[in-house]
Amino acid sequence: MFIASRGVATRLVFGAMSPFDYIDAHSDDLIELLQRSVRIPTVNPPGDHYDEITNLLAAELTSAGLKTRRFPVPRALLKQTLPADQHGYPRYNVLGKLAVRGAKKTVHFNAHYDVVPVSGDWKHGSPFSGAVDAGWIYGRGTADMKGSHAALLLALRALKATGTAPKMNVEVSFTADEETDSELGAGWLVKHAPIRPDYAIVMEGGEGNGICCGHNGVVWLNVTVHGKAAHGSRPDQGINALEKMSALVRSLDAYKRVLTKRTFTSPDGVVKTPTINVGGMFASGPGGKINTVPALASFSIDRRVLPVESVAAVERELRAFLRDAAKAIPQCRITVEKVSHNHPSFTSPDDPFFTAMAECVTQVRKQKGVFRTSYGFNDMHFFSHHLKIPTLGYGPGGDNCHAVDERASVRELVASAKIYARLLTTFAG
Incomplete structure (x- = not known):
């Protein structure tokens, strides 16, 4: 009233x-x-x-x-x-x-x-x-x-x-x-x-x-693959960074299989595993042209971190896997840059x-x-x-x-x- x-x-x-x-x-x-x-x-x-x-x-x-x-x-x-x-x-x-x-x-x-x-x-x-x-x-x-x-x-x-x-x-x-x-x-x-x-x-x-x-937490990395430029008519004289990057990305399937064996069960009974998303961002290097062997290629990795994992351990493990995978690919040279992380x-x-x-x-x-x-x-x-x-x-x-x-x-x-x-x-x- x-x-x-x-x-x-x-x-x-x-x-x-x-x-x-x-x-x-x-x-x-x-x-x-x-x-x-x-x-x-x-x-x-x-x-x-x-x-x-x-x-x-x-x-x-x-x-x-x-x-x-x-x-x-x-x-x-x-x-x-x-x-x-x-x-x-x-x-x-x-x-x-x-x-x-x-x-x-x-x-x-x-x-x-x-x-x-x-x-x-x-x-x-x-x-x-x-x-x-x-x-x-x-x-x-x-x-x-x-x-x-x-x-x-x-x-x-x-x-x-x-x-x-x-x-x-x-x-x-x-x-x-x-x-x-x-x-x-x-x-x-x-x-x-x-x-x-x-x-x-x-x-x-x-x-x-x-x-x-x-x-979940997250580790974000950016991986750069270094090749060697050459004329598109003579690819044998270059090192194709895109091809090396493709092989490296394919090798990450083995890492994904490792992740499926790790679990965390939340209080509502949902069983979760770590995930990896590859290539949310990817790019070629400067000077790219259709008739040039690419000298540089890069891609991102989004690795989700379970509450039972640590950001530091996950980053070390992922870097080690990338290093070993690159060594197994002929003429594959990489650099790995940390973009960011968030703790679980x-x-x-x-x-x-x-x-x-x-x-x-x-x-x-x-x-x-x-x-x-x-x-x-x-x-x-x-x-x-x-x-x-x-x-x-x-x-x-x-x-x-x-x-x-x-x-x-x-x-x-x-x-x-x-x-x-x-x-x-x-x-x-």
């Missing part, structure tokens, strides 16, 4: 509301916030509009009652880490903190704000429209993963508006560059920011009734933090929460591997991540907001 003024009426209604009632009543606020965020095209690479998005997110955290700082990554580190064509694109990370009287433990929520580049024809015209259609919000980043920002911010607003104190201290970080290697995002955060979490939630990797308790992550779901999250998912969704591991990787490992704390992945998710017509469900966004709010108000650590 509205009486006297909008402000008075609001206070009266809020006094009778639970955080979950507030979330239901303010789903339009969630939509509006996500639309504002999606309309800022934070495409990475190169790392566009980071200044604008981090100012927005910092302001929203402050409005929700958190003490907030925006950390610029030092320019020297940026130049040391990024390709030269990205040096003009500064990186920022946002950190908000809420200290709760009497709380002994701290939970950290993390999400990245960068998005992958766009292509193709989108249903609503611009890939950054934020258009709402039949219960879905469309736009690059709605599912991966700006929808998580909006869900958490609505949960925090709900706690503040209803005067409901969390049972733990709260840290929230919004970080850069997950769509490349996270080195200046979550990687920078765990090394340099003033955080002291006991638990972490990376707000992707799990959705619906599935809670992510781990993910796994925390046993027996931890009370995971039990509490499963109960929250079950209560909100009326469907039993289950624990899974992800085939891909995200920023969970920065918390589980580097900080050694229980870390899970959970968020609203969506459809068509990294594809045309990416979208997030309003219903799922609201449900995730309720799950975050329930965890904050029921689990004390």
Whole structure:
């Protein structure tokens, strides 16, 4: 009931509301916030509009009652880490903190704000429209993963508006560059920011009734095969790098057979093996011409690392296999360059933090929460591997991540907001 003024009426209604009632009543606020965020095209690479998005997110955290700082990554580190064509694109990370009287433990929520580049024809015209259609919000980043920002911010607003104190201290970080290697995002955060979490939630990797308790890691290599140029009419006078590369790639079939014998069983009973993807990127060298024997050829290797493996051991093994395989091919000379890696992550779901999250998912969704591991990787490992704390992945998710017509469900966004709010108000650590 509205009486006297909008402000008075609001206070009266809020006094009778639970955080979950507030979330239901303010789903339009969630939509509006996500639309504002999606309309800022934070495409990475190169790392566009980071200044604008981090100012927005910092302001929203402050409005929700958190003490907030925006950390610029030092320019020297940026130049040391990024390709030269990205040096003009500064990186920022946002950190908000809420200290709760009497709380002994701290939970950290993390999400990245960068998005992958766009292509193709989108249903609503611009890939950054934020258009709402039949219960879905469309736009690059709605599912991966700006929808998580909006869900958490609505949960925090709900706690503040209803005067409901969390049972733990709260840290929230919004970080850069997950769509490349996270080195200046979550990687920078765990090394340099003033955080002291006991638990972490990376707000992707799990959705619906599935809670992510781990993910694969990855080793990325680029292999260059060196040949010798010659005229196309006299291939006998050259060394064809493409032919040598083809033989080397074929030899990797034996490595694939080795990988099929290694397994990891996730808590939901799914048996996983390591995988290798060859040639996501491949190229000839400079000077290529149809009537020239190619002197250079290169290809990439994407080797997924199980939670029971280590990045260092996998890289050593793969390099050794490539070296031995090249030696077995006449006149095959190679160089191997490390592109990047990400560590795997796994925390046993027996931890009370995971039990509490499963109960929250079950209560909100009326469907039993289950624990899974992800085939891909995200920023969970920065918390589980580097900080050694229980870390899970959970968020609203969506459809068509990294594809045309990416979208997030309003219903799922609201449900995730309720799950975050329930965890904050029921689990004390």
